[in-house]
Amino acid sequence: MLYQETHRSPSRPVHAAVSSSPAVAKQQALAEALTAIGTSIRCARNSEVYGEGEPAETVYMVVSGAVRTYKLLSDGRRQIGDFHIEGEVFGLEAGAERQFTAEAIADSVVLVGKRNALVGMAANNAELAYELWVHTAGELQRAQDHLLLLGRKRAQERVATFLLDMAGRRKSDIFVDLPMSRQDIADYLGLTIETVSRTLTRLEDDAAIEIPTSRRIVLRDKRALGRLNA
Amino acid sequence: MLYQETHRSPSRPVHAAVSSSPAVAKQQALAEALTAIGTSIRCARNSEVYGEGEPAETVYMVVSGAVRTYKLLSDGRRQIGDFHIEGEVFGLEAGAERQFTAEAIADSVVLVGKRNALVGMAANNAELAYELWVHTAGELQRAQDHLLLLGRKRAQERVATFLLDMAGRRKSDIFVDLPMSRQDIADYLGLTIETVSRTLTRLEDDAAIEIPTSRRIVLRDKRALGRLNA
DNA sequence: CGACGGCTTGATCCGAGTCAATCCTGGTGG
DNA sequence: CCACCAGGATTGACTCGGATCAAGCCGTCG
Numbered sequence: 142m143l144y145q146e147t148h149r150s151p152s153r154p155v156h157a158a159v160s161s162s163p164a165v166a167k168q169q170a171l172a173e174a175l176t177a178i179g180t181s182i183r184c185a186r187n188s189e190v191y192g193e194g195e196p197a198e199t200v201y202m203v204v205s206g207a208v209r210t211y212k213l214l215s216d217g218r219r220q221i222g223d224f225h226i227e228g229e230v231f232g233l234e235a236g237a238e239r240q241f242t243a244e245a246i247a248d249s250v251v252l253v254g255k256r257n258a259l260v261g262m263a264a265n266n267a268e269l270a271y272e273l274w275v276h277t278a279g280e281l282q283r284a285q286d287h288l289l290l291l292g293r294k295r296a297q298e299r300v301a302t303f304l305l306d307m308a309g310r311r312k313s314d315i316f317v318d319l320p321m322s323r324q325d326i327a328d329y330l331g332l333t334i335e336t337v338s339r340t341l342t343r344l345e346d347d348a349a350i351e352i353p354t355s356r357r358i359v360l361r362d363k364r365a366l367g368r369l370n371a
Numbered sequence: 372m373l374y375q376e377t378h379r380s381p382s383r384p385v386h387a388a389v390s391s392s393p394a395v396a397k398q399q400a401l402a403e404a405l406t407a408i409g410t411s412i413r414c415a416r417n418s419e420v421y422g423e424g425e426p427a428e429t430v431y432m433v434v435s436g437a438v439r440t441y442k443l444l445s446d447g448r449r450q451i452g453d454f455h456i457e458g459e460v461f462g463l464e465a466g467a468e469r470q471f472t473a474e475a476i477a478d479s480v481v482l483v484g485k486r487n488a489l490v491g492m493a494a495n496n497a498e499l500a501y502e503l504w505v506h507t508a509g510e511l512q513r514a515q516d517h518l519l520l521l522g523r524k525r526a527q528e529r530v531a532t533f534l535l536d537m538a539g540r541r542k543s544d545i546f547v548d549l550p551m552s553r554q555d556i557a558d559y560l561g562l563t564i565e566t567v568s569r570t571l572t573r574l575e576d577d578a579a580i581e582i583p584t585s586r587r588i589v590l591r592d593k594r595a596l597g598r599l600n601a
Numbered sequence: 602c603g604a605c606g607g608c609t610t611g612a613t614c615c616g617a618g619t620c621a622a623t624c625c626t627g628g629t630g631g
Numbered sequence: 632c633c634a635c636c637a638g639g640a641t642t643g644a645c646t647c648g649g650a651t652c653a654a655g656c657c658g659t660c661g
Contacts, residue, residue, distance in 0.1 A: 212515070214523060214524070214601060218523040218524075220518055222515055234508065235508030235509075236505075240515055274465055274503075275466075277504070277507050277511060278465030278466060279465075281507060281510055282466065282470055284511060285470055285471070286442075288442075288514060288517055288521060289444070291521035291561065292450040292521045292558075292561030293444060293449070293450045293561065294444070328522075330522075331521065
């Protein structure tokens with residue numbers, strides 16, 4: 142029993158929500174539900190949260206810190222699927238097995254909850270059921286946007302897209318504090334560490350950004366960065 | 372009301388299904404439901420089924436022919452997200468707007484159904500509700516696998532992966548009849564048409580495949596192709 | 602202060618892109 | 632039935648963006 146409609150009227154009618162809300166919504170109910178059923182655990186920098194191929198029985202939310210998910214090729218080439226920062230849910234899968242390995246980028250605290258428990262709650266909470274669906278659809282949308290980046294964008298465009306995306310996820314949309322290393326960025330953008338570094342330097346020379354420290358980027362000219370996208 | 376649990380026991384308990392079935396399942400119920408509510412339309416080769424940014428109110432299934440979905444950059448660079456062949460459902464989105472443009476690759480027949488109608492049926496059909504979820508999760512999984520290909524695989528590996536994937540989708544797993552042009556393959560694999568062509572020729576020289584006609588490929592040595600993957 | 606890990610910079614290389622001819626092949630009309 | 636044509640596919644010559652190889656340069660932490 143994945144989902145159930147309740148007669149206790151949900152605060153917003155789900156049918157309407159399907160056709161009117163953006164694909165990536167606030168996910169209030171999902172975060173609350175996971176907070177209610179989950180237990181928080183501490184993950185040291187670079188420690189594994191779960192591994193590709195393991196049973197996908199749990200769901201997570203980042204309380205503090207950040208997480209990367211990735212796949213490896215046999216010779217060690219790595220593709221990072223996504224980063225997850227404070228407040229974001231990750232590890233929600235419909236299938237039996239983990240498709241990615243997840244690791245803490247920095248010392249982190251994450252909530253863990255049983256997938257079955259969440260799904261059970263969704264059975265009499267239409268809003269939550271809707272948000273589970275929206276969450277997977279949102280991940281799909283991010284993955285699809287990333288396909289375009291990896292398949293067709295040049296290095297400068299990739300980095301600009303990345304910076305704007307990171308800025309958009311936080312409150313402050315000008316100062317970007319990167320939790321991840323250049324190697325992580327490279328493996329996310331399908332580039333090498335050297336190309337990421339050179340490209341950032343180039344953007345700084347062009348006055349589009351400032352790099353006060355290697356983990357902090359100031360977006361000086363978002364318009365210029367935006368022009369490097371579409 | 373997206374989903375509803377029925378007390379008329381579903382033929383297989385959904386909880387069990389969540390943890391035991393593969394992420395990409397048969398989707399019998401989804402296909403049947405769409406067949407029941409849909410009307411079939413004819414799409415000429417290269418005609419648009421829907422466009423990026425349009426309201427996402429309908430869902431489709433390929434009856435015959437094939438479909439591509441893609442995004443464009445402003446200067447015309449194209450990334451194909453996926454191909455859909457006979458029997459496959461496409462265009463099922465949770466958000467309000469189309470994320471891709473969809474076009475018929477060849478003269479095709481597709482079923483169209485209202486998303487709201489499907490979602491309404493799912494309200495008292497747990498199996499169908501489950502399959503809607505599994506379908507989106509399956510698309511996510513394909514997209515994520517494709518991220519690895521686009522971000523980290525070399526041209527030969529990309530083409531080998533593509534051929535094995537196409538073979539796996541059909542009955543015959545040795546003879547691959549490609550409904551799409553070299554340009555489509557190139558835009559799917561993040562390569563150019565010339566590189567795709569050269570790579571196929573190279574694979575033929577290496578006796579991994581045969582190319583009796585440009586749209587038909589015979590996989591002579593699947594093991595060799597497989598070695599070009601992981 | 603020294604050492605280590607992460608980052609930057611430089612020099613060179615190479616895989617895939619670009620530009621430019623052909624080469625099929627399947628469809629058409631004489 | 633065959634010659635022709637058009638569009639897709641292949642092949643070749645050359646270029647180039649980003650990878651690779653190789654030093655240095657911080658900045659942080661012991």
